[in-house]
């Protein structure tokens with residue numbers, strides 16, 4: 449198997465990837481908080497880790513990809529205080545909290561499907577793993593790294609920092625953090641402002657609540673990822689991914705919880721994708737530059753000059769390295785749209801090239817192929833891989849114009865670049881062909897209806913009825929009118 453290098457946030461350098469079990473990779477990625485529509489910020493981790501999983505599978509690894517759904521515990525303002533966003537909407541609109549999170553989960557899945565992000569192997573929900581989370585709180589209490597206070601349980605960061613180092617992932621030092629912070633106001637149940645909730649006592653109006661040894665309450669946000677990654681990937685697994693914005697406090701706390709409960713940080717490689725900015729600014733609702741994926745696909749947002757197709761977004765994201773910031777602009781997306789069209793045209797043209805076995809081998813083709821692999825093995829360098837794919841586009845265009853001749857072996861390599869690397873690994877598919885399929889179905893149904901018409905003219909009622917019934921079975925309803933036969937998808 450080829451050597452892959454991954455930048456590990458923990459060591460702050462690129463490392464040769466060595467899986468714990470040869471041939472198998474366990475990956476955990478922090479999924480969405482299912483409150484609010486999927487937005488541009490969701491597209492980047494979605495696509496980045498999708499390409500990582502696709503590439504590892506392409507190389508022959510068996511991958512278990514776990515991406516969670518946060519439907520409890522990630523609170524509105526502060527991770528310890530305030531009302532859960534989902535619970536609040538449920539209360540205001542008189543819905544079950546599960547109705548709220550289900551609605552947004554469906555919309556998130558739909559957006560990911562459009563972006564051709566393959567579903568994870570396991571998609572656990574925080575609310576479905578309360579028992580595991582309570583068990584974890586108990587373990588951390590037993591280890592002496594947590595304390596109970598007024599029905600809540602907090603992680604004792606100072607006690608932890610004495611024996612292990614708190615802050616190793618984000619590079620923060622606890623003493624420096626303490627000297628820069630205000631004192632607690634005495635109203636708080638916490639001993640220190642850095643302590644974070646493992647379990648939070650539910651106030652009387654809080655509707656998402658579960659019984660626990662410490663009274664009725666709900667889990668702290670960071671807890672779910674420690675509990676669910678251990679359940680599905682074991683006490684130590686290969687890769688943990690997520691956005692850079694999750695590195696602190698979420699992943700730092702997760703690592704501390706793992707260490708406190710299992711004696712290991714639990715993760716060999718921490719990967720963090722950078723953020724998408726809009727004209728150099730962080731995207732945010734309060735900044736008025738917040739764009740949902742649905743708005744991008746439809747063009748319905750005043751920031752947008754036009755609609756951008758899901759594959760244009762995917763192409764745009766892959767054109768930057770996942771660890772670099774990516775600045776959104778209409779110009780950049782329009783350039784991506786053009787680039788996508790060019791590469792998709794070449795992907796179609798390459799299949800129609802007629803190889804010429806009298807042609808000499810073109811070593812540059814094999815060279816391009818190897819360089820694409822090298823780029824992907826080098827910390828998933830998709831922009832370099834894409835640049836080499838464009839080298840292949842130029843060769844396809846020259847061959848199409850009969851400026852170069854391609855032999856069979858080179859033709860196979862070229863086809864592999866477009867059908868395997870571009871389509872299977874990078875997940876870029878031709879949106880026009882997808883529409884084309886509907887067109888083919890339409891033509892086939894018209895042809896079948898024409899055969900039925902002929903059967904009726906010949907008074908072959910058996911055939912005509914059979915066609916009607918079998919089309920119905922296939923989900924196509926037909927209706928005979930004076931003007932002819934109409935059909936529609938039932």
Ligand code: ZN
Nearest residue numbers: 478479673698
């Ligand atoms: Zn997480």
